[in-house]
Amino acid sequence: MCCVVPRITRIIEGLSRHDLVRKERHGLDARGSEAVLTDAGLRAMHAAQPAHLASVRRRVLDHIPADLLPGIAETLARLAGGGTDADR
Numbered sequence: 001m002c003c004v005v006p007r008i009t010r011i012i013e014g015l016s017r018h019d020l021v022r023k024e025r026h027g028l029d030a031r032g033s034e035a036v037l038t039d040a041g042l043r044a045m046h047a048a049q050p051a052h053l054a055s056v057r058r059r060v061l062d063h064i065p066a067d068l069l070p071g072i073a074e075t076l077a078r079l080a081g082g083g084t085d086a087d088r
Contacts, residue, residue: 015041019040020038020040020041021036021041022035024036
């Protein structure tokens with residue numbers, strides 16, 4: 001598991017203290033909350049993108065043989081697009 005609930009809660013609380021997200025009650029389930037990116041959070045995310053993408057390239061993409069990249073790109077595009085079972 002990536003993150004357990006108490007850890008996610010602490011992360012969201014920290015981001016909220018820095019005005020990067022705000023917590024809102026879940027629209028369908030009042031027992032839960034959703035973290036909503038603020039304008040400041042969106043600016044911070046955009047500012048971090050170049051360094052993040054460079055890190056992904058260095059740590060992942062640069063280690064994948066060039067001939068495998070088109071197939072991986074197609075698979076990721078299908079996953080991101082929510083392809084149907086027939087597509088798989």
